[in-house]
Amino acid sequence: xxxxxxxxxxxxxxxxxxEVCNDIHIDFTDDTPTxxxxxxxxxxxxxxxxxxxxTRQHNFILYAVYQSMNDFDRMSNSGVLLELQMxxxxxxDKHRDTTFITITEDEERTGVLEKLTCAxxxxxxxxxxxTNDTVQYQLQIAAQYQI
Numbered sequence: 463x464x465x466x467x468x469x470x471x472x473x474x475x476x477x478x479x480x481e482v483c484n485d486i487h488i489d490f491t492d493d494t495p496t497x498x499x500x501x502x503x504x505x506x507x508x509x510x511x512x513x514x515x516x517t518r519q520h521n522f523i524l525y526a527v528y529q530s531m532n533d534f535d536r537m538s539n540s541g542v543l544l545e546l547q548m549x550x551x552x553x554x555d556k557h558r559d560t561t562f563i564t565i566t567e568d569e570e571r572t573g574v575l576e577k578l579t580c581a582x583x584x585x586x587x588x589x590x591x592x593t594n595d596t597v598q599y600q601l602q603i604a605a606q607y608q609i
């Protein structure tokens with residue numbers, strides 16, 4: 463399991479995920495309500511030690527498509543994203559999950575999730591150009607891990 467699969471798995475463990483999401487796609491989302499898309503935006507080295515250990519950060523954008531008929535819908539959407547953000551940020555503190563990070567085709571190294579941070583749960587797009595239909599939100603997620 464790599465860091466992308468791990469974060470998708472963690473998102474699927476959110477207690478309210480079945481209420482708000484039919485499926486979490488990788489790198490795309492449908493423009494119908496209750497679809498999420500997890501897009502990887504890059505991995506970067508934060509620090510390394512002389513033994514070859516590394517602290518890395520992988521960045522994601524989670525796109526969420528919700529119904530947006532009225533203010534009640536949009537307030538509910540924002541509330542769920544806020545709950546998801548807070549739940550994700552507390553996840554790494556409670557669970558020290560291990561994943562395997564493929565460095566090359568020949569080598570796998572064990573990675574340990576250290577921290578998840580989230581920001582900017584905001585409207586990103588109106589896919590059908592009609593706010594009475596659906597709106598797409600984005601939530602920026604950063605997963606920091608050790609290998």
